[in-house]
Amino acid sequence: FPNQYTEQEAKKLGVVGWVKNTSQGTVTGQVQGPEEKVNKMKSWLSKVGSPSSRIDKTNFSNEKEISKLDFSDFNTRY
Numbered sequence: 001f002p003n004q005y006t007e008q009e010a011k012k013l014g015v016v017g018w019v020k021n022t023s024q025g026t027v028t029g030q031v032q033g034p035e036e037k038v039n040k041m042k043s044w045l046s047k048v049g050s051p052s053s054r055i056d057k058t059n060f061s062n063e064k065e066i067s068k069l070d071f072s073d074f075n076t077r078y
Helices: 003-013 035-047
Strands: 016-021 027-032 074-076
Touching: 003 016, 003 027, 003 035, 003 074, 027 035
Parallel strands: 016 074
Antiparallel strands: 016 027
16 A cells, blocks of 8 residues: 555645556645645655655646645545
8 A cells, every 4th residue: 555655744744635546557646735845745756655666757737826725634545
């Protein structure tokens, strides 16, 4: 369950959202929170990840400022 590490890191950093493994062997998701915390999460996703992951590249898209969080927690979707 590699995404448990992503959930743990997100909760430690204080961001909300979700993560999901795709059938193509990639990971997709959404992260929300203060910019500084989101940037720390992006850095972790790009450089560290779960112990069993291999990070070839990361692509962050649809970034925008929001006035209200859409999520109250961070979890794995199946």
